Amino acid sequence: MTSNATAPTQTTSALPVSLNGVGRAFPGAPRELERLVLRDVELKIAPGEIVALLGPSGCGKSTLLRQISGLDRPTSGSLTIDGTRIAAADQRCAVAFQEPRLLPWRTVARNIELGLPRGTDRAAGRVRVGELLELVQLTHAADLKPRQISGGMAQRVSLARALARGPGVLLLDEPFGALDALTRLTMQDLLVDIHRAEPATIVLVTHDVDEALALADRIVLLGTRFDRPGATISRILEVPGTRPRDRASTVLARLRAQLLDALGVPSHHGR
Amino acid sequence: MSFDERGGAPVLRPSDTTEGRSPASRNGRRDPSTVERSGRGRRRLTGSTVLLGAVVPALLLTIWLVASEATQIPDYLLPSPAQVVGAGVELANQGLLGTYILISLQRVLTGFAIGAAIGLVLGAVVGLSDVGSKLLSPILGAIRAVPSLAWVPLLTIYLGIYEVPKITLIAIGAAFPVFTTVAGALRHVDPQLVEAGRAFGLGRLPLLTTVQLPAVVPAVVSGLRLALAQAWLFLVAAELIASSMGLGFLLVDSQNNGRTDRLFLAILLLGVLGKATDALVGVGERALLKRWS
Numbered sequence: 001m002t003s004n005a006t007a008p009t010q011t012t013s014a015l016p017v018s019l020n021g022v023g024r025a026f027p028g029a030p031r032e033l034e035r036l037v038l039r040d041v042e043l044k045i046a047p048g049e050i051v052a053l054l055g056p057s058g059c060g061k062s063t064l065l066r067q068i069s070g071l072d073r074p075t076s077g078s079l080t081i082d083g084t085r086i087a088a089a090d091q092r093c094a095v096a097f098q099e100p101r102l103l104p105w106r107t108v109a110r111n112i113e114l115g116l117p118r119g120t121d122r123a124a125g126r127v128r129v130g131e132l133l134e135l136v137q138l139t140h141a142a143d144l145k146p147r148q149i150s151g152g153m154a155q156r157v158s159l160a161r162a163l164a165r166g167p168g169v170l171l172l173d174e175p176f177g178a179l180d181a182l183t184r185l186t187m188q189d190l191l192v193d194i195h196r197a198e199p200a201t202i203v204l205v206t207h208d209v210d211e212a213l214a215l216a217d218r219i220v221l222l223g224t225r226f227d228r229p230g231a232t233i234s235r236i237l238e239v240p241g242t243r244p245r246d247r248a249s250t251v252l253a254r255l256r257a258q259l260l261d262a263l264g265v266p267s268h269h270g271r
Numbered sequence: 272m273s274f275d276e277r278g279g280a281p282v283l284r285p286s287d288t289t290e291g292r293s294p295a296s297r298n299g300r301r302d303p304s305t306v307e308r309s310g311r312g313r314r315r316l317t318g319s320t321v322l323l324g325a326v327v328p329a330l331l332l333t334i335w336l337v338a339s340e341a342t343q344i345p346d347y348l349l350p351s352p353a354q355v356v357g358a359g360v361e362l363a364n365q366g367l368l369g370t371y372i373l374i375s376l377q378r379v380l381t382g383f384a385i386g387a388a389i390g391l392v393l394g395a396v397v398g399l400s401d402v403g404s405k406l407l408s409p410i411l412g413a414i415r416a417v418p419s420l421a422w423v424p425l426l427t428i429y430l431g432i433y434e435v436p437k438i439t440l441i442a443i444g445a446a447f448p449v450f451t452t453v454a455g456a457l458r459h460v461d462p463q464l465v466e467a468g469r470a471f472g473l474g475r476l477p478l479l480t481t482v483q484l485p486a487v488v489p490a491v492v493s494g495l496r497l498a499l500a501q502a503w504l505f506l507v508a509a510e511l512i513a514s515s516m517g518l519g520f521l522l523v524d525s526q527n528n529g530r531t532d533r534l535f536l537a538i539l540l541l542g543v544l545g546k547a548t549d550a551l552v553g554v555g556e557r558a559l560l561k562r563w564s
Contacts, residue, residue, distance in 0.1 A: 071466065071469065089470055095467075097467065101467040105562070114468070
């Protein structure tokens with residue numbers, strides 16, 4: 001991606017992430033009763049890897065993602081990016097939230113601008129935003145306001161904004177969860193393209209097994225044991241094959257059955 | 272007619288104060304949504320809007336005309352429209368009408384500008400800082416609850432009877448709607464947007480200018496509109512007491528001289544001027560909302 005015409009002006013170097021015994025408890029109403037959401041999460045993520053955090057809703061996936069982004073702090077354990085501790089709202093990360101969270105009074109292009117690193121030179125910023133608009137196929141919508149575009153377009157803007165800084169770690173919190181099934185598939189393909197063009201480390205929260213199988217190098221299952229409060233990693237699965245993957249592959253079908261099984265959903269596989 | 276009963280200052284006092292406070296407390300909460308809707312262009316000024324808006328005034332004028340001409344109600348209770356216009360012409364010939372309107376307008380706009388600025392600052396402090404809110408909210412709530420006329424005697428003793436106490440009173444009246452709407456709006460800026468701003472590396476001040484202030488523009492504008500209406504209410508309160516010029520003075524003076532035609536004139540002028548200034552702010556509002564929402 002150096003001499004190519006579409007090479008990003010913002011050089012991305014994917015960074016490793018390490019989670020060491022991460023736990024998060026929220027103080028309850030009476031001070032004695034804490035609510036333990038996460039416990040003992042131990043995970044090493046390689047630079048450029050795509051990891052999907054999968055689990056039933058409310059199991060702490062988003063909370064774990066917020067620990068990595070530095071928007072929230074663990075109550076036990078520690079996290080590092082590239083060997084150094086994660087700062088509050090760590091700027092080596094970029095987040096695309098479950099909702100697009102665009103500023104309604106700014107145009108699409110100006111919203112993407114928000115994601116540029118502080119102190120980016122104006123001209124360079126404009127070039128970068130132009131590239132990103134092209135990458136998420138929204139060049140035609142650059143001057144529209146968020147209320148004038150569809151939900152799928154808004155999520156692409158949100159994705160472009162997260163990519164604007166060339167993040168070492170890209171955190172995606174169910175970014176396609178609210179989209180219709182077809183748009184979701186298109187967005188997944190787009191993400192594969194983006195990852196090839198700008199290879200960041202990606203941590204993706206999802207409750208969609210197929211999405212995890214289509215995108216992830218590894219799928220990390222979060223779950224709670226019946227006898228202990230707090231979710232932790234219950235299983236890690238390696239997903240074989242290079243992206244884009246054949247959605248109808250039998251290998252993936254077998255993995256899907258395993259995952260659904262682990263999530264407690266009957267897969268009806270092989271009947 | 273009810274004019275005899277309502278004409279006296281002692282009777283006017285309570286009705287003035289309830290009107291003076293209720294729009295701020297009622298509309299303060301309701302207005303932002305209305306503004307948002309208008310921001311999306313659902314409230315457009317078209318020919319039919321203007322025409323429909325003129326129907327009821329025309330109807331009232333007709334009823335007034337018929338009631339004053341065809342009934343036995345004496346002129347000192349119900350002057351005819353022609354007599355009210357005549358009163359206006361008479362005052363204009365004496366050079367008083369223009370002076371009264373201009374001095375009242377000047378007082379309203381000066382007081383409004385000062386009050387709105389104070390309201391903005393106080394609203395920002397209370398809306399953005401938890402300590403500021405805990406420190407100032409109770410006292411401001413209490414000051415706001417004081418009826419407008421209750422300030423007049425004290426302001427007269429401290430500040431005399433000329434322009435300063437009147438403008439001070441109007442500024443007090445204009446400050447609160449702005450304060451209330453701005454403080455409330457800042458406190459309720461979408462926390463998800465604020466968090467997104469934080470995630471993208473915005474510090475406290477950039478966050479304020481990039482996310483929080485633009486987000487409250489609609490609320491600020493609706494607060495300003497309420498403040499302007501409030502400024503007109505407080506103007507009359509100010510001018511009813513110690514004044515020798517202005518529309519409020521015209522009310523008192525006409526009551527003392529039994530000039531019902533001039534009373535009608537003053538009331539009509541207050542209505543028209545209030546509506547006209549509000550419409551001007553409305554034009555600015557539309558432009559602002561187009562840009563900021």
